[in-house]
Amino acid sequence: xxxxxxxxxxxxxxxxxxxxxxxxxxxxxxxxxxxxxxxxxxxxxxxxxxxxxxxxxxxxxxxxxxxxxxxxxxxxxxxxxxxxxxxxxxxxxxxxxxxxxxxxxxxxxxxxxxxxxxxxxxxxxxxxxxxxxxxxxxxxxxxxxxxxxxxxxxxxxxxxxxxxxxxxxxxxxxxxxxxxxxxxxxxxxxxxxxxxxxxxxxxxxxxxxxxxxxxxxxxxxxxxxxxxxxxxxxxxxxxxxxxxxxxxxxxxxxxxxxxxxxxxxxxxxxxxxxxxxxxxxxxxxxxxxxxxxxxxxxxxxxxxxxxxxxxxxxxxxxxxxxxxxxxxxxxxxxxxxxxxxxxxxxxxxxxxxxxxxxxxxxxxxxxxxxxxxxxxxxxxxxxxxxxxxxxxxxxxxxx
Amino acid sequence: xxxxxxxxxxxxxxxxxxxxxxxxxxxxxxxxxxxxxxxxxxxxxxxxxxxxxxxxxxxxxxxxxxxxxxxxxxxxxxxxxxxxxxxxxxxxxxxxxxxxxxxxxxxxxxxxxxxxxxxxxxxxxxxxxxxxxxxxxxxxxxxxxxxxxxxxxxxxxxxxxxxxxxxxxxxxxxxxxxxxxxxxxxxxxxxxxxxxxxxxxxxxxxxxxxxxxxxxxxxxxxxxxxxxxxxxxxxxxxxxxxxxxxxxxxxxxxxxxxxxxxxxxxxxxxxxxxxxxxxxxxxxxxxxxxxxxxxxxxxxxxxxxxxxxxxxxxxxxxxxxxxxxxxxxxxxxxxxxxxxxxxxxxxxxxxxxxxxxxxxxxxxxxxxxxxxxxxxxxxxxxxxxxxxxxxxxxxxxxx
Numbered sequence: 001x002x003x004x005x006x007x008x009x010x011x012x013x014x015x016x017x018x019x020x021x022x023x024x025x026x027x028x029x030x031x032x033x034x035x036x037x038x039x040x041x042x043x044x045x046x047x048x049x050x051x052x053x054x055x056x057x058x059x060x061x062x063x064x065x066x067x068x069x070x071x072x073x074x075x076x077x078x079x080x081x082x083x084x085x086x087x088x089x090x091x092x093x094x095x096x097x098x099x100x101x102x103x104x105x106x107x108x109x110x111x112x113x114x115x116x117x118x119x120x121x122x123x124x125x126x127x128x129x130x131x132x133x134x135x136x137x138x139x140x141x142x143x144x145x146x147x148x149x150x151x152x153x154x155x156x157x158x159x160x161x162x163x164x165x166x167x168x169x170x171x172x173x174x175x176x177x178x179x180x181x182x183x184x185x186x187x188x189x190x191x192x193x194x195x196x197x198x199x200x201x202x203x204x205x206x207x208x209x210x211x212x213x214x215x216x217x218x219x220x221x222x223x224x225x226x227x228x229x230x231x232x233x234x235x236x237x238x239x240x241x242x243x244x245x246x247x248x249x250x251x252x253x254x255x256x257x258x259x260x261x262x263x264x265x266x267x268x269x270x271x272x273x274x275x276x277x278x279x280x281x282x283x284x285x286x287x288x289x290x291x292x293x294x295x296x297x298x299x300x301x302x303x304x305x306x307x308x309x310x311x312x313x314x315x316x317x318x319x320x321x322x323x324x325x326x327x328x329x330x331x332x333x334x335x336x337x338x339x340x341x342x343x344x345x346x347x348x349x350x351x352x353x354x355x356x357x358x359x360x361x362x363x364x365x366x367x368x369x370x371x372x373x374x375x376x377x378x379x380x381x382x383x384x385x386x387x388x389x390x391x392x393x394x395x396x397x398x399x
Numbered sequence: 400x401x402x403x404x405x406x407x408x409x410x411x412x413x414x415x416x417x418x419x420x421x422x423x424x425x426x427x428x429x430x431x432x433x434x435x436x437x438x439x440x441x442x443x444x445x446x447x448x449x450x451x452x453x454x455x456x457x458x459x460x461x462x463x464x465x466x467x468x469x470x471x472x473x474x475x476x477x478x479x480x481x482x483x484x485x486x487x488x489x490x491x492x493x494x495x496x497x498x499x500x501x502x503x504x505x506x507x508x509x510x511x512x513x514x515x516x517x518x519x520x521x522x523x524x525x526x527x528x529x530x531x532x533x534x535x536x537x538x539x540x541x542x543x544x545x546x547x548x549x550x551x552x553x554x555x556x557x558x559x560x561x562x563x564x565x566x567x568x569x570x571x572x573x574x575x576x577x578x579x580x581x582x583x584x585x586x587x588x589x590x591x592x593x594x595x596x597x598x599x600x601x602x603x604x605x606x607x608x609x610x611x612x613x614x615x616x617x618x619x620x621x622x623x624x625x626x627x628x629x630x631x632x633x634x635x636x637x638x639x640x641x642x643x644x645x646x647x648x649x650x651x652x653x654x655x656x657x658x659x660x661x662x663x664x665x666x667x668x669x670x671x672x673x674x675x676x677x678x679x680x681x682x683x684x685x686x687x688x689x690x691x692x693x694x695x696x697x698x699x700x701x702x703x704x705x706x707x708x709x710x711x712x713x714x715x716x717x718x719x720x721x722x723x724x725x726x727x728x729x730x731x732x733x734x735x736x737x738x739x740x741x742x743x744x745x746x747x748x749x750x751x752x753x754x755x756x757x758x759x760x761x762x763x764x765x766x767x768x769x770x771x772x773x774x775x776x777x778x779x780x781x782x783x784x785x786x787x788x789x790x791x792x793x794x795x796x797x798x
Binding site: 053054057058060061063067071072087090092093095097098102 | 497
């Protein structure tokens with residue numbers, strides 16, 4: 001059996017208030033094309049299908065379209081589980097009526113695990129879908145309190161869920177677990193929502209070591225833990241600037257009884273990349289004009305040390321999708337966020353000179369400079385001193 | 400072929416902030432039982448499945464359960480269209496993957512009508528599902544502007560939609576139209592959301608006269624227009640007090656080629672009825688104690704002409720589900736809503752005497768009465784006069 005393992009589609013997600021629906025449609029088209037090209041028997045989506053429990057209608061329509069192409073047009077079986085971002089009841093609506101068509105959606109956790117036998121001309125395999133579930137949900141569904149079982153951590157919850165997988169007789173067919181969880185030692189990005197506070201969400205990879213393949217979702221960087229076949233496919237797009245150096249892909253898996261899974265990463269190409277560029281404004285504007293990827297989603301770190309009027313507007317005239325701007329050059333050394341007070345004090349006249357030149361196109365005359373200096377002196381006596389008094393008072397309080 | 404026609408489930412709806420989910424589950428259980436008892440081939444739901452485009456998760460779970468029982472356990476085909484309350488994209492998600500199981504959900508309007516042939520051992524029939532669509536939606540989907548067609552009213556929109564129904568060759572099988580619309584001459588309740596302002600939502604029943612049966616949704620009272628087989632099943636519950644005298648039911652339809660549809664109403668029994676009771680408080684409290692239906696959802700019209708402290712609390716101690724209280728007895732004749740100012744002025748002291756007696760259990764002493772009269776005089780000079788001045792000013796403005 002051959003299948004594609006993917007996860008963390010997060011359809012409907014925004015990046016810095018920018019809708020990514022076009023970008024998502026673009027990579028989902030690629031996944032449909034890859035599924036066809038590699039003649040897969042199934043596509044497995046390990047949770048976080050949508051970004052929110054109530055996705056926008058446009059996200060619902062996009063997923064509907066992708067499923068129609070995979071299931072109805074290509075005849076490929078699709079199995080998906082709810083992740084921590086999905087609304088389990090909503091995602092699982094009418095799931096029983098979809099089974100006959102080869103679409104398996106597993107929304108809410110059920111006490112009785114339903115193993116799914118997916119078919120293939122080269123041999124079937126059993127899939128064990130474990131939708132994301134908090135320990136509290138597992139306690140409730142399995143009525144563990146009444147049975148005197150302790151389930152307080154994600155690890156204990158997963159161990160309980162896996163009991164039915166271990167005990168199921170697959171009649172010699174390969175066993176594939178599909179789960180949305182956080183494996184201990186996994187690398188996080190900035191775009192995953194924490195499952196709990198304080199590390200109680202971590203699960204040991206050892207729990208999964210006996211299965212033929214473990215299709216995981218949650219972490220957005222592709223990676224494996226423990227052994228090669230316990231694996232995160234990663235998200236389909238970079239959902240934060242912290243992922244700028246990740247290579248997004250789906251995982252192509254060939255699996256057969258009594259032999260190790262064959263694994264291959266199939267790269268995805270984003271419509272617009274997500275990356276960080278750094279430099280002085282004039283330089284960035286100059287190179288941008290010949291940058292064929294200037295429509296990428298950008299975070300810009302400006303190194304200029306002087307004030308710039310409407311830096312975002314100027315950047316966007318060349319790079320239309322600048323989403324975030326950091327004035328790194330205005331920040332002092334290690335303390336990138338706290339402004340250096342001395343630096344500001346020394347620089348006021350210089351900063352105003354820059355500003356004046358940008359707005360008027362002229363340099364300050366000596367008379368204008370004298371007026372401005374008077375104003376600055378005045379401001380120092382009144383406003384700045386008052387604000388310093390305020391700050392001193394705060395610092396005293398803090399001590 | 401035998402089917403049940405129902406509509407306007409409005410799952411998730413509230414009545415005066417009271418959740419009706421238990422009540423809806425109760426009548427939906429009856430519909431499942433009736434479908435089984437009458438060995439129907441199909442259940443047709445003519446729109447307004449949910450009450451809102453984003454239904455609560457509990458409503459999604461209830462519909463999921465009902466569909467599992469009808470489709471999977473009883474093997475009954477189910478066909479439903481989106482009404483004006485439903486979110487079309489959301490309701491229609493993955494609909495193509497449900498068809499194989501016998502579940503047909505028609506969400507957004509498509510330019511190409513897909514006739515659905517439902518099967519029966521006694522002969523098949525064609526169903527033409529027309530989800531609710533504003534004229535603007537019909538213009539967009541059918542690109543009527545480009546074709547020079549005028550579609551401004553609901554009547555024109557429906558005429559266009561029906562063209563494909565008329566031209567479809569049903570090979571001698573009966574034709575059943577399923578639609579969610581407002582037929583001219585239909586009786587409204589207070590619980591339908593108007594489709595448009597000023598009567599442009601009305602459709603002539605004549606448009607439907609050539610079909611073997613027309614399963615309509617939108618109006619909440621069961622009724623037919625034009626001829627017996629052009630019919631509203633009505634809602635499954637009373638969704639406003641204006642429906643207190645309606646009898647809710649589903650419609651059992653037997654249909655065969657070349658013979659008129661056989662129609663029978665199957666009554667539904669609500670868990671709690673929705674009704675209005677009227678009388679003086681003491682009388683209502685006395686009879687309520689032996690009223691076996693005192694848990695009904697009630698609007699109470701109190702005829703007492705004096706002030707009553709916490710009338711709602713007193714009523715609810717006997718009738719736990721009083722949802723609305725009208726102090727009919729305090730209102731003046733025809734103008735039930737506008738308080739009679741003279742009546743109030745005359746009655747202040749009398750009303751306070753009632754209030755005092757209820758709170759303290761004693762009558763006012765002459766000294767207490769004198770104090771209260773002073774206060775009222777004072778209030779009249781200050782507050783009431785000021786508010787009258789304000790009202791006079793407003794009336795002048797209005798003139």
